[in-house]
Amino acid sequence: MLVAKLSCVGCFLVSFALVSPLQAAEQWKQAYENGAWNIKQSNFECRLSQRLVGVAEVSLQREPEHATKLILALEHPDAAATQAAVRIQNADWKKDVDRVNPTLASGQFVDSKVEFFDIGSEVLDAIAAGDWLSFAYLQHEQHKNVVFTNTRGADAVIQFRQCLSAMAPISxxxxxxxxxxxxxxxxxxxxxxxxxxxxxxxxxxxxxxxxxxxxxxxxxxxxxxxxxxxxxxxxxxxxxxxxxxxxxxxxxxxxxxxxxxxxxxxxxxxxxxxxxxxxxxxxxxxxxx
Structure with missing residues (x-):
């Protein structure tokens, strides 16, 4: 399966301000074999992305004279999503898999897309370490969660950072x-x-x-x-x-x-x-x- 769809009560989403321990959240999780990060690179754009088919795409993007930003784009334009939050989730093969990490950033959807700023380094370090990205958001007042797993993340981050070093100094x-x-x-x-x-x-x-x-x-x-x-x-x-x-x-x-x-x-x-x-x-x- 490309996508694992779960329903959980009081799971790791308790750390997100959007969800309380007693609320149920509908969850989509990327299958492990599809957790590879795709790199698009030029002297004018560096982009690291992963798509969870039928649900959403996450990407780290950088252009000359701009800070790196993390973007979550839902695949359905009529999704009516509002608030969103992102945090790093420990990969399930790690000893500290049950540790709850704090929310990195929160934001608002605009046209089914939310952008997070000033967290580029933390996200890259997490991907390099094999960790996952977890997004919680509200859609039609229902709590949703999307988890992007991670395969060969260290290699992808090396390529991304090499792209950054070769980027044009101005736009x-x-x-x-x-x-x-x-x-x-x-x-x-x-x-x-x-x-x-x-x-x-x-x-x-x-x-x-x-x-x-x-x-x-x-x-x-x-x-x-x-x-x-x-x-x-x-x-x-x-x-x-x-x-x-x-x-x-x-x-x-x-x-x-x-x-x-x-x-x-x-x-x-x-x-x-x-x-x-x-x-x-x-x-x-x-x-x-």
Whole structure:
């Protein structure tokens, strides 16, 4: 059988705030032979998942610039589930199988899916140790419980953590367009934060084969004459471009342009005039413009 469906009274669910010792909970438990964790990995997503056919899927997911989250998704969209809680359950082959572990996190279902945050490390450590994941939730005011068993969890966790270490440092949302600002008359970037972002952009491009062009545009405020501003904006754009090449970017991807004081983003008579002293870096990717 793929799924074991049980009814229990006063079982291990007593540790869940959702269920009292006198309440019955309907339980589904993954068959041992189906307790393997599936890994999906790329430089932009790491995902560890297990599906209990006909009931639910659990997954650990991580994307660039986001924390690892644990997701329980019920397979029936009209499930009308509300509250949910998750805890680690000791595998039944362990000596301390009867020990009740505390609830790790609780949450609310949205469209038959609940997300738990800030528990990624604990869950990964538990899977690596061979333990199971147990979810308690309310559905039509009835108490339900889903248990995901664990086969070869240690290998799956190793692959997941290797995926995390190779993940892009920033997301496409961050990489696609960035702005770098300059002091009056200055043409070089020096802040550690700006330099780190440029390095991350280069790393992102090395991982995303769909990036076809990188546009570097330099600007100034309206202080000085047009000729001097055009030269200064070119120097600023060239400085950013040279940094990108220094960090490993293929120079053939670059298109560098200078605009002087044209195209201000804010009125030069305001205190925010410095926003016009900028260089923008914009990535062009297939199918996104």
């Amino acid at each position: 496409w949302t961050t990489a696609r367009e960035s702005e770098f600002y300059f002091s009056t008359g200055k043409s070089t970037i020096s802040s550690a934060q700006d330099l780190a972002l440029l390095q991350n952009i280069v790393r992102y491009i090395s991982l995303d084969r769909n990036v076809t062009k990188v546009l570097i545009d330099g600007y100034t405020d309206n202080v000085g004459n047009n000729t001097a501003n055009r030269v200064l904006s070119q120097q600023r754009a060239d400085d950013v471009a040279s940094r990108l090449v220094e960090y490993g970017m293929d120079s053939s991807l670059l298109e560098v342009r200078a605009h002087g004081s044209r195209y201000p983003v804010i009125n030069n008579k305001t205190l925010e005039q410095g926003l016009n002293r900028r260089v923008t870096v914009r990535l062009i990717r297939k199918n996104n413009g």
